[in-house]
Amino acid sequence: MAQQQGQQSIQVAYAPYKTVTIDGDLSDWEDIIPVSITGKATDGTTRTYKARMAWDDNYFYFAAEIADDVQVSNLPFEQNPYAFPFNVDSIQLVFDTLDKKAEDLLAGDAHYEKACATSVDHLYVATLASNNVPELHRQAAPGTNYQTFYPTNAPLNPPLGPLNTGTTGTQEGQINVVRDNTKLLTTYEIAIAWSQLPELQARLQKLEQRNVLDVHFAFSVEDAGKAPAVGRSYWTNEAGILESGAYSFAPFWGTGLKSTGSRVITRWGFTR
Numbered sequence: 001m002a003q004q005q006g007q008q009s010i011q012v013a014y015a016p017y018k019t020v021t022i023d024g025d026l027s028d029w030e031d032i033i034p035v036s037i038t039g040k041a042t043d044g045t046t047r048t049y050k051a052r053m054a055w056d057d058n059y060f061y062f063a064a065e066i067a068d069d070v071q072v073s074n075l076p077f078e079q080n081p082y083a084f085p086f087n088v089d090s091i092q093l094v095f096d097t098l099d100k101k102a103e104d105l106l107a108g109d110a111h112y113e114k115a116c117a118t119s120v121d122h123l124y125v126a127t128l129a130s131n132n133v134p135e136l137h138r139q140a141a142p143g144t145n146y147q148t149f150y151p152t153n154a155p156l157n158p159p160l161g162p163l164n165t166g167t168t169g170t171q172e173g174q175i176n177v178v179r180d181n182t183k184l185l186t187t188y189e190i191a192i193a194w195s196q197l198p199e200l201q202a203r204l205q206k207l208e209q210r211n212v213l214d215v216h217f218a219f220s221v222e223d224a225g226k227a228p229a230v231g232r233s234y235w236t237n238e239a240g241i242l243e244s245g246a247y248s249f250a251p252f253w254g255t256g257l258k259s260t261g262s263r264v265i266t267r268w269g270f271t272r
Contacts, residue, residue: 011035011239014269015053020061022189024178029054029063037238039223039230047230049221055204055270059174059191062219064091066186071179072224076129077162081151085137086250088224090127091188094248096120096216096264097199098142119216119246119263122197126175126190134177136163136190139250142199146252163196172196204270213270220249220261234261241266
C-alpha cells in the first residue's frame with residue numbers, strides 16, 4: 001500500500017463557561033483559543049478573521065477581530081430602517097437548536113434530506129452603523145418563517161429588527177464594536193441574553209461539570225464594498241463541513257448552496 005502524506009489544520013471550536021465584559025477590550029478573552037477564517041480578496045490578498053465564544057448563566061458571548069481595509073456602514077436603523085444590515089460590513093451568528101421547527105413543512109417527506117429544508121432557528125446580525133453606532137439585529141427566530149425585516153411587513157413574534165441593547169427597558173443583549181482605522185481592524189463583542197435563545201439555554205442548564213454539549217452553530221463575516229473587498233466568508237466553508245439544501249444565512253433568497261454557507265451542521269462544544 002502506497003504511503004500518503006499531507007497536512008491539515010485543525011481548529012477547536014468550543015465555548016467555555018466564562019463571564020466577559022462587553023467593552024470592546026478583548027483582554028478578558030485571551031485564555032480562550034480562537035478559531036479563524038481566511039478570506040480571500042479579489043486581488044488575491046487574504047484577510048484573517050478570529051472569533052471566540054463563551055457563555056454563562058446570563059448570556060451567550062461572541063467576540064471577533066476582523067481585518068478590514070475600509071469600513072462600510074449603513075445609516076443607523078432609526079434614520080433608515082429600510083437598509084439591510086447583512087449587506088454592509090457585518091457578522092452573522094447562526095444557531096440550530098431545535099430538532100423540530102415550525103417552518104419545517106417538509107419534515108416526514110420521503111425526499112426530505114434532498115429538499116431545500118430549514119436547518120437553523122435563530123439568526124442574528126451585528127454591524128457598526130455610521131457615526132459609530134453598534135447594532136444587533138434579529139434576522140430569524142422560531143416561527144418567523146424566514147421573513148426578513150422590512151418596515152412595511154406585518155409584525156412578528158418575536159419581532160425582527162434591532163434588539164434592545166441599551167440600559168433601559170428589557171435588555172435583550174449587549175454589543176460593542178470598535179473600528180481602528182490605523183490598524184485596519186474592527187473588533188466585535190456581543191452578548192445575547194438567554195431570553196432570546198431559550199432552547200439553547202434549556203439544554204445548557206442540564207449540562208454537568210466537565211461535560212460537553214455539542215451545538216450546531218456557525219458564523220459568517222461580510223466584507224462589503226468595492227474590490228478588493230472579500231465579500232462573504234463562512235465558518236462552514238472554513239471547517240469544510242458542507243451540505244447544500246438549506247436556508248442558513250441572510251439574505252435567504254440567495255442561499256442554500258455550498259458556496260453560500262450551506263447547512264449549519266458545524267459543531268461547537270459548550271463546556272462547563
